Amino acid sequence: MAEIAGIPVRRTPAGPVAVAFGRPATGEGTGAARWLGGIRAAEQIERSKPAEKSFNNLGSPLSSLTAPSKKNLPDPENPCSLAVIDGALCRVNRKGRIVTHHPPVGSAIVQFLSTAQGSVIVRELGDGFLPGLTNLYCLDAALNLLWFADQPSGADFYADLGREEEGCLVCTSTAGIECRIDLAGGRTLGSSAAPARGIGVAVSA
Secondary structure: OEEEOOEEEEEEOOEEEEEEOOEEOOOOOOOHHHHHHHHHHHHHHHHHHHHHHHHHHHOOOOHHHHOOOHHHOOOOOOEEEEEEEOOEEEEEEOOOOEEEEEOOOOOOEEEEEEOOOOOEEEEEOOOOOOOOOOOEEEEOOOOOEEEEOOOOOOOOOEOOOOEEEOOEEEEEEOOOEEEEEEOOOOOEEEEEEOOOOOOOOOOOO
């Protein structure tokens, strides 16, 4: 036996029926109106239940607006930065973990330059570098070695990475020679004396 709105109800195939003293209520006596009213209330409650269920299935309309989408969140494991750490070139993710690295070939990495083609130009210290190799070379996006640049002249080394210009790298050697290096293979396309830089002199009155 169940109760709806405080009224004993017995469910039948025809619907809920209010029960008085274990029997279906009749229209006799002063209590008939009360029991009939209870039946109507029970029928209204039963009819409202499917509507409530369908409304609950819709969910909250604000949930889709306020809940953050996991697809839009940045992946903390995604490699996103390059840094020189202890003389090696490292690719670091958003959590500060080293995902991959390229150790120095001869001495220690001091500079790197990411090119428009996606490669990375690296310069190491010239002192103590391996004979026959230059201290400037190129890596791909996965930090694999692609090529070494041509020697500037004699035992000279590269002093900076300079700038990227029309598919070339324009940089200066320790002897003051400006070199244009082909970014596709490291060949020297041309060289000339580096332009002199003005030196400011402070004069006290």
